[in-house]
Amino acid sequence: DGGITQSPKYLFRKEGQNVTLSCEQNLNHDAMYWYRQDPGQGLRLIYYSQIVNDFQKGDIAEGYSVSREKKESFPLTVTSAQKNPTAFYLCASMTTRQISGANVLTFGAGSRLTVL
Amino acid sequence: GEDVEQSLFLSVREGDSSVINCTYTDSSSTYLYWYKQEPGAGLQLLTYIFSNMDMKQDQRLTVLLNKKDKHLSLRIADTQTGDSAIYFCAEIMDTGRRALTFGSGTRLQVQP
Numbered sequence: 001d002g003g004i005t006q007s008p009k010y011l012f013r014k015e016g017q018n019v020t021l022s023c024e025q026n027l028n029h030d031a032m033y034w035y036r037q038d039p040g041q042g043l044r045l046i047y048y049s050q051i052v053n054d055f056q057k058g059d060i061a062e063g064y065s066v067s068r069e070k071k072e073s074f075p076l077t078v079t080s081a082q083k084n085p086t087a088f089y090l091c092a093s094m095t096t097r098q099i100s101g102a103n104v105l106t107f108g109a110g111s112r113l114t115v116l
Numbered sequence: 117g118e119d120v121e122q123s124l125f126l127s128v129r130e131g132d133s134s135v136i137n138c139t140y141t142d143s144s145s146t147y148l149y150w151y152k153q154e155p156g157a158g159l160q161l162l163t164y165i166f167s168n169m170d171m172k173q174d175q176r177l178t179v180l181l182n183k184k185d186k187h188l189s190l191r192i193a194d195t196q197t198g199d200s201a202i203y204f205c206a207e208i209m210d211t212g213r214r215a216l217t218f219g220s221g222t223r224l225q226v227q228p
Contacts, residue, residue, distance in 0.1 A: 004158075033215060040124060042204065042220035043159075050214060058215065090158055094214070100166065102147045103208055105216055107158035 002027045006091050006108035013078075013085070013115050021076045021111045023091035031094040032074035033105065036060060036087045043090065049074055078113060086115045120207055120219035127225045134192040136222045138205035141186060145207040148181060149216065150190045153202045162190070162203075192224075200226045
């Protein structure tokens, strides 16, 4: 079945360490996204990529980095520069529905990062 | 700029209808969406509506769009305990970046 796989599901990090969250999709979608979710704040866009080897900053990119070397993969690195990294991270990819023309996001199951 | 707002919490009794409201600020939105999130999981698409429509019905779900007031609502008929979740509305604009902007989410609690 096609879908988006995020790993790990839970991750613990000590302060000062970088950590990389994996996101892989087999949906053949061109665009991929990283969102951060904090309680009561909804989802905030970190980075997105419309095409391989290209990506753009979202609203809260500081302290994060990404790469898009393959269509299927869009890993997110949370660096030590991110002041408050404890959160739930969601990866998504986007397609355009053929009949309606709507752009629809499909989400992974999320990765919960806790900084100790 | 983009801003999507929702109330944080709604409690209903099983069998009643639930109405979750959302306001958005950008008139150039092309599609508006409703997503559902169960605890510890990702978001699932429930439905979406094109900005030139007023209403869309899909089984127990009815979406109403008032473009003049920039108000979107999701009505769930015959609400069940399995509908307990967080519901997010989102918009995507016709111009600029191709990314969804989400509201803060409404937690729906269904009492048996």
